[in-house]
Amino acid sequence: MTTATASRTPAAAPVRPRPRARLDWRLRFAALSLIWGFSFLLIKVGTHGYAPFQVTLGRLVFGTAVLAAAMLVKRERLPRGVRTWGHLAVAAFLLNALPFSLFAYSELTIPSTLAGICNATSPLWGMALSLVALSEDRPTRVRVAGLGIGFLGVLTVLGAWQGFAGLDATGTAMALLASLSYPIGWIYVRRTLAGSGASHLSLTGAQLLLASVQLAVVTPLFTSFPARWELVPLLAVVALGALGTGLAVLIQYGLVAEVGPTTAQMVTYFIPVIATGAGVALLGESLSWSTPVGALVVLAGAALTQVRRNSA
Numbered sequence: 001m002t003t004a005t006a007s008r009t010p011a012a013a014p015v016r017p018r019p020r021a022r023l024d025w026r027l028r029f030a031a032l033s034l035i036w037g038f039s040f041l042l043i044k045v046g047t048h049g050y051a052p053f054q055v056t057l058g059r060l061v062f063g064t065a066v067l068a069a070a071m072l073v074k075r076e077r078l079p080r081g082v083r084t085w086g087h088l089a090v091a092a093f094l095l096n097a098l099p100f101s102l103f104a105y106s107e108l109t110i111p112s113t114l115a116g117i118c119n120a121t122s123p124l125w126g127m128a129l130s131l132v133a134l135s136e137d138r139p140t141r142v143r144v145a146g147l148g149i150g151f152l153g154v155l156t157v158l159g160a161w162q163g164f165a166g167l168d169a170t171g172t173a174m175a176l177l178a179s180l181s182y183p184i185g186w187i188y189v190r191r192t193l194a195g196s197g198a199s200h201l202s203l204t205g206a207q208l209l210l211a212s213v214q215l216a217v218v219t220p221l222f223t224s225f226p227a228r229w230e231l232v233p234l235l236a237v238v239a240l241g242a243l244g245t246g247l248a249v250l251i252q253y254g255l256v257a258e259v260g261p262t263t264a265q266m267v268t269y270f271i272p273v274i275a276t277g278a279g280v281a282l283l284g285e286s287l288s289w290s291t292p293v294g295a296l297v298v299l300a301g302a303a304l305t306q307v308r309r310n311s312a
Contacts, residue, residue: 029255031251032248032251032252035247035248036274037116037270037273037275039275040113040115050233052104053219054226056104060211064211066241070205071201076205085210088203089214093211094181095181095211107171109168109171110175111283113291115275116274117275117291120269121176124146124151127143130187150297154176154298
């Protein structure tokens with residue numbers, strides 16, 4: 001949903017210097033890396049007091065509130081058209097409701113460190129899917145090699161040579177499926193919502209609103225109302241939504257507009273590092289040698305899958 005816009009200045013009008021951003025993009029890049037890296041810790045803490053669907057619903061509600069406030073400040077309206085809202089409902093499920101819920105459920109049985117590393121496989125899934133779904137995105141030998149290296153790293157993280165001993169298969173599968181859901185969603189958005197005319201903020205605000213509605217319908221069917229409100233898990237859910245979803249989206253779009261999508265998406269490679277550090281240091285999660293080594297291999301493979309041919 002990222003498009004570039006160019007402003008036109010009349011020939012007779014003086015060219016005004018563009019206002020400088022309040023914070024250097026590198027600082028905002030670092031902030032985004034930290035916010036998304038700590039999100040997996042916040043999910044784990046949230047599930048200590050609330051059911052996974054409740055954590056996801058709270059995350060979406062607080063994230064939607066942040067984007068709604070931003071839309072009010074910028075005087076932006078929600079997109080129009082039944083067709084657009086229909087496509088946004090599918091995008092909301094694939095990019096928000098489904099992966100957020102899967103990560104929350106996965107962290108009931110796997111460490112937040114492993115969930116963060118599984119998240120780093122999204123570029124690998126995206127590369128594999130693009131070979132089938134996007135005819136204009138032709139592979140190169142380097143990118144195919146990156147795909148193979150990346151999945152070799154996944155096997156290293158999971159300890160394949162030990163027969164995946166001590167690994168919760170269901171939780172790990174949920175985390176990997178959540179990571180797969182993101183590129184499926186972005187391919188769908190690219191095919192259906194590109195060129196819709198609505199702003200990124202408007203589309204994303206509507207998308208999070210629809211995802212919130214989806215979880216508001218599902219959550220009461222599978223969970224009961226909390227008997228007590230646990231403060232620390234509640235604060236984790238608020239931070240997860242307001243910072244990890246709402247503010248993070250605003251920072252991401254600002255980075256894409258300033259430095260381009262290629263540089264902005266490099267934040268993906270810092271998230272598992274931060275998630276691992278946070279899980280080990282703050283939650284006391286154990287870490288074997290294969291986890292960081294495999295994570296580095298995954299990131300190297302993911303980086304290679306993003307290499308494009310030089311245009312003449």
